Amino acid sequence: MSEVVLECVEVAVGYDKPVLEHVNLTAKRGEILALLGGSGCGKSTLLRTLCGLLPPLSGEVRLFGEPLYASIREARDQLLRRIGIAFQQDALFSSMSIEENVMLPLRELTKLPLPIMREMARMRLELVGLGALAHRFPAHISGGQRKRAALARASILDPELILCDEPTAGLDPVIAAEIDQTLLQFRDVLGSSIVVVSHELQSIRATADRAVMLAQGRVAATGTIAELEASREASVFQFFHARAE
């Protein structure tokens, strides 16, 4: 059985009031898990809880078998260094070039010599198709390019788990397909597990091994994409089929 890298046990997430309750899910090593749901269902809030930014209102989040929020600050930082996150709004530092943005985790968290850091950043930027834009600043590239740069930064340390918030939202189908391909490469070559928040059906079908459907403040269904598409559960059926119609 594959090793579980991420586990939620009876988790409730939200700010003042719970947006999602009784969330139980697992992500296994080397799989792409999609968190699905309509707008405002709490996908991004759950992702913030999974990456250490928002403590759960109740329940437990376990990363690599360790409790994420029960641990002391240093231990939590150590756990978080094993994951990478690409935010929906890219979160690139505007005062740094794309290359510097991608190199930032290497500079802060490793003692690698500069030539290796540069080479790693170059490789990763080439991989996401931004090799020629390494010296540009975030303000001078398009939204899709910024998303790809954010993905390059999230993956630069070859994290065991990558969390992506809407990586293909708002992108044209060609660029979205390229990003899907990049995620698959991260899974297949780096062996990373990936949790993707998305409501882009095409991307989900192309990449996800399993999916967790969130609706009405709870987990509505879990399974492979084929299983979910065959589901008769109202919210799941509506998500997959109302859109297709």
Next chain:
Amino acid sequence: MVAAATEIERQGRTAVVRIRGDVAIPTARMLYGTLRALSRRRDVKKVVLDFGNIGRVDSAGIAVIGLMRKSLERAGKKLELDHMSERHTAALELAPPTSKPPPREEHVTYFELLGGRLLETAATVRALGRLVVDTVWQAGSVLGRRRHLPAGSVAHHTLDMGYDAVFIVGLLSFLLGMTIAFQGAVQLERFGAGVFVADMVGVSVVREFAPLMTAIVLTGRTGAAIAAELGAMRVNNEIDALTAMGVSPIRFLIVPRLAALTVVGPALTLMSAFIGIAGGVVVALGIQGTAPTTFWEHVVYRVQLSDWMQCIAKALAFSWILGITGTHLGMRAGHDAGSVGRATTRTVVVSIFLIIVVDSLFATFTAIGRHR
């Protein structure tokens, strides 16, 4: 598995490097050092990297191998990878072929740089001029009741800019009035002219210190806030949204702020003048025993209506300077967070510079006027 050892075996001019363990971030530095040392040796023509005992290869490992391949090729040497598993081959496929470096920016001569700066300055002046004309036009259309401002916006900005500044302006003015009175009393007493402390405090506070100090405090608080707020709105495309809706951003955002400053600037300046004089009264009473009524009579006698008019004129001019500067730089901020910070800093620096220049012009023209 973590890399434990690197073993080098020489076979003539070939060096075979055998690594046990992972080639990953924690061990990449060591491998890089070893391979670089080998690449510099003259008696080594070929390096063979034996993957037989290598575990995981991550991006750092791939980067080291890529760098070494390039470095050896430049030195006319070869790198060979031996006993690679499918997993290693797949990992190395992550390394894309060497791309052409991005084209370097063309060298810019001094004259081109100077010309560029001049054009940039001209564009800034043009944009500033356009902003002023548009603001006057929009304000005129509001006054002519052809257009209207967002409901409650002037009152909101007036309260925001004025109410919160009352305490700090009042406190600073009181302390400044006291300081001027202290300094004046000490110097004037030496010439037996201590009675003129009130004249000195009154004239200097009303003509000079009240408008200048209020303007500086307002620049730090309000000018910077205007630039930051408009800059952030630009980053969030809020200004573009207004334009796309056919709503003038100048009428919607700038006119209410300037209208509020037109009220707040003179009001705070007058308050500052009276509180500054009150500071002088306290000192005069404390160290000279001058009665407050006597002090005030001196002030009324010395400070003429023209001085009060000058005080208000300065307050208006300074308020508009900081308002226009803040709005101009805020509206021209880029689409990144850093540009908002730069716009805010520049607003403070440019406003204070312009305020002092205009203040010196006021002083010069007033002096010329009095001599005639």
